[in-house]
Amino acid sequence: MQVPLSWYLIVAAALFCIGLYGVLSRRNAIGILMGVELMLNAVNVNLIAFWRYVEAVRATMAGQVFAIIVITVAAAEAAVGLALIIAIYRNRHTVDVTEADQLKL
Amino acid sequence: MSVQHAVFIILSAIALIGALGVVLNRRLFRSALFLVLSFVGVAGFYILLEAELLAMIQLLVYVGAIAILIIFAIMLSRQAMVADDKVLNEQWALGWLVAVLLFAALVYVLVKVNWPVVEVAVPANSIQRLGESLVNPNGFVLPFEVASVLLLVALVGAVIIAREK
Numbered sequence: 001m002q003v004p005l006s007w008y009l010i011v012a013a014a015l016f017c018i019g020l021y022g023v024l025s026r027r028n029a030i031g032i033l034m035g036v037e038l039m040l041n042a043v044n045v046n047l048i049a050f051w052r053y054v055e056a057v058r059a060t061m062a063g064q065v066f067a068i069i070v071i072t073v074a075a076a077e078a079a080v081g082l083a084l085i086i087a088i089y090r091n092r093h094t095v096d097v098t099e100a101d102q103l104k105l
Numbered sequence: 106m107s108v109q110h111a112v113f114i115i116l117s118a119i120a121l122i123g124a125l126g127v128v129l130n131r132r133l134f135r136s137a138l139f140l141v142l143s144f145v146g147v148a149g150f151y152i153l154l155e156a157e158l159l160a161m162i163q164l165l166v167y168v169g170a171i172a173i174l175i176i177f178a179i180m181l182s183r184q185a186m187v188a189d190d191k192v193l194n195e196q197w198a199l200g201w202l203v204a205v206l207l208f209a210a211l212v213y214v215l216v217k218v219n220w221p222v223v224e225v226a227v228p229a230n231s232i233q234r235l236g237e238s239l240v241n242p243n244g245f246v247l248p249f250e251v252a253s254v255l256l257l258v259a260l261v262g263a264v265i266i267a268r269e270k
Contacts, residue, residue, distance in 0.1 A: 003113045005222050006215050008150065011117045013211040015124050015143070017204040022128035024200025025193045030178055034127050034140050037171060041147050044159075052154040053222045061231070061238045064156055065245045071166050072252040076259030078171045082178040083267035089182040090269070098194055 008049035016042035029085045029095045033078065040074045112153060120146030131192050133179050141172045155227040158235060 015038055022035030044067045051063025089095050123143025130136045144167040151160035228234070238244035 002224065003109050003153070005220050007113060007117075008154070009215045010212055011120065011150075013208055013215065014121055015147075017208040017211075018121070018124040018128055020207065021200050021204035024203060025128070025197035027191060027194050028133055030133060030175060030182070031128075031136060031192075034136060034175060037140065037167070037175075038124050038127060038143060041144065041167070044163075045147055045150050048151055048154050048156050048159060052156070052227065053220070060244075061235050062245075064159060064231075064235050065238060065248070067156075067159055068162065068239075069248055069252055071162060072256060075166055075171060076255050078174055079259050079263040080266065082174055083263035085178055086181055086267045095182050 005049055005053040008045060012042045012045040012049070014042075015039075015045065027096045027098055029088070029097050029100075030082070032097065033081050033085070036081075037074060037078065040070060044070055109153065112149075116146050116149040116153065118146075119143075119149065134176070137172060137176045137179060140175065141168055144168050144172060155231070158232050 019035045019038030019042060022038065023032050026032050026035065047063050047067045047070070051061075051067075085095055088100055092100060094100070120143050123139045123141075123146055126139030127136045127143060130139060144163060148160045148163040148168075151157070151163055239249045240246055
């Protein structure tokens with residue numbers, strides 16, 4: 001007896017929304033980045049769940065390939081994002097995004 | 106209720122408790138450790154969905170690389186174990202509302218749509234087929250090569266941005 005597809009989708013939706021709350025509410029730039037990683041993870045769970053349960057998708061392995069590409073992009077995003085945070089910290093001695101507002105008029 | 110259902114519920118609890126720990130904890134270092142917990146729960150989902158290679162990649166890339174990178178950045182940028190006095194910005198209530206409304210909308214759609222689910226076992230050679238489709242000109246060789254260029258660009262970019270002038 002298999003777990004229904006909708007269970008995976010609901011848990012992934014919950015993960016996504018928790019990550020979204022973290023992105024919208026955190027002051028710390030690293031906290032925001034962690035929220036983004038949670039959201040990307042939730043999307044990957046969805047992709048793999050659809051690959052597993054929907055035959056048309058499974059015939060091409062597209063779901064798993066797409067998930068691997070998403071993981072690649074997440075790794076690149078984390079590396080560049082954390083480099084930016086370290087550069088901001090070096091210049092302004094804060095990682096609070098509400099204080100990094102030099103570009104505002 | 107079968108074993109799979111029980112395992113799924115345990116994994117969901119791990120992933121969701123980890124995720125809540127990430128966004129609710131006042132200490133950033135503990136948030137990063139909860140993030141590792143959530144990643145491990147998601148890796149368990151992949152095993153349950155019979156995508157074993159993805160589970161290993163999840164453990165290697167997310168737990169082994171991204172989480173360590175985040176902990177590294179926390180230690181470079183501030184005192185790791187100190188709790189912030191102001192964790193949330195002014196729009197946190199709005200953010201909470203948006204997240205809850207989005208969750209409600211998603212659950213409504215997910216329950217309402219009739220998904221074309223097929224109960225077929227995954228073929229035993231799915232990892233082999235995944236590898237073949239990644240280098241097949243009629244498959245996904247272009248995104249595969251673009252991903253390698255992207256990683257190179259991110260590597261060089263991260264070094265240049267974080268370098269001391």
